[in-house]
Amino acid sequence: MKKLLFISAILFSTFGVAQTNINISNTAGWDTEPYIAINPTNSNNLIAAWMRLSGFTLAAGTSYSMDAGLTWSAPTTIPHLHTNFTSADVSIAFNNSGDAFLSFIDAAISNDSGYVMVAKSMTGGATWQTPVKVFSAIATPDFPVDRPWIAIDNSGGAFNGRLYVVSKSVETGALPHHVWMKYSADNGATWSSQTMVDDSIPSNLITNSMGVPTVGADGSLYIAYMSYDPGSSPFPRIICMKSTDGGVTLTPKIIGYPVVGSGITDTLYQGSYVLSANPVLAGNIVFTFTDQRNGDPDILSVHSTNGGVTWTSTPVRVNDDAISNGVGQDMCWAGFSATGKYAVSWRDRRNTGGTSSSPFEVFTTVSTDGGVSFKTNHNMNSTPSPFINIQKGNDFIGVCLDDNFVYNNWCDLRTGNTEIFINKTAMAVFTDISENENMNVMQLNVFPNPTSENATMTFHVIKKQYLQIGLFDVQGKLVKIIASQNYTEGEQQIKVNTSDIKEGSYLVRIQTEDQQVVSATLLKIER
Numbered sequence: 067m068k069k070l071l072f073i074s075a076i077l078f079s080t081f082g083v084a085q086t087n088i089n090i091s092n093t094a095g096w097d098t099e100p101y102i103a104i105n106p107t108n109s110n111n112l113i114a115a116w117m118r119l120s121g122f123t124l125a126a127g128t129s130y131s132m133d134a135g136l137t138w139s140a141p142t143t144i145p146h147l148h149t150n151f152t153s154a155d156v157s158i159a160f161n162n163s164g165d166a167f168l169s170f171i172d173a174a175i176s177n178d179s180g181y182v183m184v185a186k187s188m189t190g191g192a193t194w195q196t197p198v199k200v201f202s203a204i205a206t207p208d209f210p211v212d213r214p215w216i217a218i219d220n221s222g223g224a225f226n227g228r229l230y231v232v233s234k235s236v237e238t239g240a241l242p243h244h245v246w247m248k249y250s251a252d253n254g255a256t257w258s259s260q261t262m263v264d265d266s267i268p269s270n271l272i273t274n275s276m277g278v279p280t281v282g283a284d285g286s287l288y289i290a291y292m293s294y295d296p297g298s299s300p301f302p303r304i305i306c307m308k309s310t311d312g313g314v315t316l317t318p319k320i321i322g323y324p325v326v327g328s329g330i331t332d333t334l335y336q337g338s339y340v341l342s343a344n345p346v347l348a349g350n351i352v353f354t355f356t357d358q359r360n361g362d363p364d365i366l367s368v369h370s371t372n373g374g375v376t377w378t379s380t381p382v383r384v385n386d387d388a389i390s391n392g393v394g395q396d397m398c399w400a401g402f403s404a405t406g407k408y409a410v411s412w413r414d415r416r417n418t419g420g421t422s423s424s425p426f427e428v429f430t431t432v433s434t435d436g437g438v439s440f441k442t443n444h445n446m447n448s449t450p451s452p453f454i455n456i457q458k459g460n461d462f463i464g465v466c467l468d469d470n471f472v473y474n475n476w477c478d479l480r481t482g483n484t485e486i487f488i489n490k491t492a493m494a495v496f497t498d499i500s501e502n503e504n505m506n507v508m509q510l511n512v513f514p515n516p517t518s519e520n521a522t523m524t525f526h527v528i529k530k531q532y533l534q535i536g537l538f539d540v541q542g543k544l545v546k547i548i549a550s551q552n553y554t555e556g557e558q559q560i561k562v563n564t565s566d567i568k569e570g571s572y573l574v575r576i577q578t579e580d581q582q583v584v585s586a587t588l589l590k591i592e593r
Contacts, residue, residue, distance in 0.1 A: 086571075086590075087448045090129045090138045090475070091486040095119030097127070098456065100475040100486045101156050102464035105190060106220065106404040107164035109468045110134045113191035114475050115156040115168055116486045117459070118143065123152040126170040130191030135473055135490040144185060144194060147172050151180055154459075155213050161227055162220040166191055167254055169216035169231055173203050177236050182214040184231065184254045200248055200257050201233050208239035210246045210260070213276050220345060220404075223285035225312040229254055232263065232277040232289055243269055245277035245291045249313040258313070263289050267305050267318050270295035280351065282343035286310050286373060288351055290321065290341035304353065306341065306374045319374035321353050328359040334422035334453075335363050336397040336413075336461050344436055346406040349373040352437035354384065354400045354410050362420075363394040365412045369437035384410050384431060386443045387511075388526070388557075393420040395429070403467045407493070408433040410440070411465040411474050417513045418450050425450040428463060428476050428489070432496040441496035442510070446489040448590055449516055451478040460484070469493065497586060512562070512574060516590035519565040523574065525585065527553045532579045535560070537572050537589070545572065564591050 091097035096119040105111035110133055118127035118141065125143040146153065156170045166187040173180020183197035203211045214233040219225045229250040235243035245263040250256060269275035271294040278290045287309040294302040304321040330337040337356050344350035351374060354367040366381035385395045398412040414429040415421065427447035431440045454460055454477060464475040471490050478487045510525040523535070535548040548562055569591050576585045 087478075087487040087489050088138065089481065089485050090114060090488055091116065091118060091127065091141060093118065093141075093485070094483060096124065097484050097486045098460045098477045099155065099462045100464045100477065101158050101462065102466050102473055102475045102488070103158035103160055103166065104466040104468055104473065105160050105164050105166070106162055107160075108190070109470070111164075111190040112466070112473060113158050113166055113187070114138070114464065114486065114488060115158055115170075116475070117154050117156065124154060126153045126156050126168065126172075128168065128191055128194070132190060134471065135488065138488070139192070144168070144170065144197060147181070148179075150174055157215045159216045159218045159229075161218050162222070164190070165253065167216055167218065167229060168194065169200070169214050171211050171214060172197070173211055177203050177209040177211070177238065179203055180211060182211050182231060182233050184216065184229070186254050198254055198257070200231050201246065201260065203236075205260060206244075208235035208241070208243050210235055210239075210244070212236045215277070215279055217279040217281050217287070219281045219285050219287070221281065221283055221285035225251075225285050227253065228312055230279045230281070230287060230313060232279040234276055235273075237274055241273065243273045243275065245269060245275060245289070247277070247279070247289065247313060251312075261313065261316070263307055263316060264291060264293065264305070266316075267293050267298060267303070268295045269293050272302070276339070278339065278341045280341050280343040282348055282351065282373070283345050284348035286343070286348070287313050288341055288343055288374060289316070290339065290353060304339075306351070306353070308374055321374070321377055322368060324357075325359050328357045330356060330358055330363055330396070332394070332422045333457055335394055338396065338398050338461070340398065340400045342401050342408065344402055344406050344408070345404055347436060350436040352400070352408060353377070354398055356396050356398055356412075357381070361390045362392050363396050365395050365398045365410060367410065367437055367440075371436070382437070382440065384440050385412070385414065385429065386431070387416045391420070394422055397461065397463055399463045399465055401465055401467070403469065405469055406436070407467055407469065408437055409465050409467045409472050411446070411463050413463070414445075417445070417511055417515070423453045425452050427451070428474055430465065430472055430474060430491070432467070432472065432493065442585060444491060444495050445511075445515070445587065446474045446491060449480055451480050454479050454484060456484075467493070472496075495586060495588070510574070510576060510585040510587050512587055512589050516592040517564060518591070518593050519563065521562045521564060521589065523548070523560045523562055525558050525576065527555055527558055530554050534577045534579075536575050536577065537567065538575055539570070539572060548574070567591055569593055
């Protein structure tokens, strides 16, 4: 087993655990489009993968942790099939035996040769078996080797262990473009024939429709994609294909219809969507997406409790900054834990200028009720990343979780190179303000963060009340009372002087008169 490199330490507090962002790529070249997954049989084991420059081509890079994200292995790359091939679009899934499967593209830039590949690891990511070919670039004229996401049936049912890979047409492939699927019943050794997912409801006029697979608690396979087929509907639609027979047949369901003006028009934002099925509650599926119906890009979410037959009519707004404030959120990704907790992550600019070309931070939130409601947003960046001017080739954020922690990885430019950073945050940081009848405080932010001597804290009070705001150290001990007074409804802004506080990471907590914590965020002091 490769030696693990110790590259960060964990910080503990009463209400949460935060870890400084870890750079796991550490190269002078290109590192983008990460993914991260957690082993359901061993929560200490995580695997990260991404697209990294290796020699003169891009390859699938991987790193693993065996101590719950404290340390990570030195990166390794999956060898190419041919020297002129390049790799992209990694995804990872574990089965309920603890085996990991890595899906990725390995193909010529011209797309006239190459494949979607799947490699298996039985060592938690320390070693990978020889990858197996799944889709061929020349299988159909549209070159079906783009964004190949992998999902696994861990339901324990009739198709337990079945692997699914869903791919789409390459942008330069011949029209019409399609969404494609294959499955494997023998742990990825062999694969089924190619199925056209959008056969009954074509993608048609949408030429870059990504198919996202997920498997529910009862073994049902769901695949989401976008369709605009005027012959069957005058409106664009979000489609969910469902299979209850292991991918043999697919039945369409309609998730919804994008409203007028909801599409992302600024090309510097990354429009995105993801479908996730609850692994412990059959029929509960959540569709989360980027949408600008409120005047600026937001992260919205709808859910179903009956296997996609019906969906919530009004999306939940996931980001909790002020509505229609001109701040853009984009590049969302999401997923469930093995126990049914759901996390959503995205790029956010609420603290950094708000525009598409502003620096960004990665924010995350959690739902514990299957997408009905979401807890407070949390900033995963220890420092903002400068704007990354890559319109194609930097489209994804990784997120995974268990009952105790949420993990993220993303592409970041803080070093001057595009690097892959990882963050680990305790589940306790994500507070549910609706649970406290005395609490109506939202959108707690501190900027700049990190700070040296002065920072500004902003939050929104919905209900008049007495609040105490304190700064706590990593052991949960009160270091400083920032404010203690009655607050009226509305936006609040407080100047915080930290010149008398030593360097380190602290928790800012807002508490009610009876000491109930109603909002919290982490603040780092650097000099």
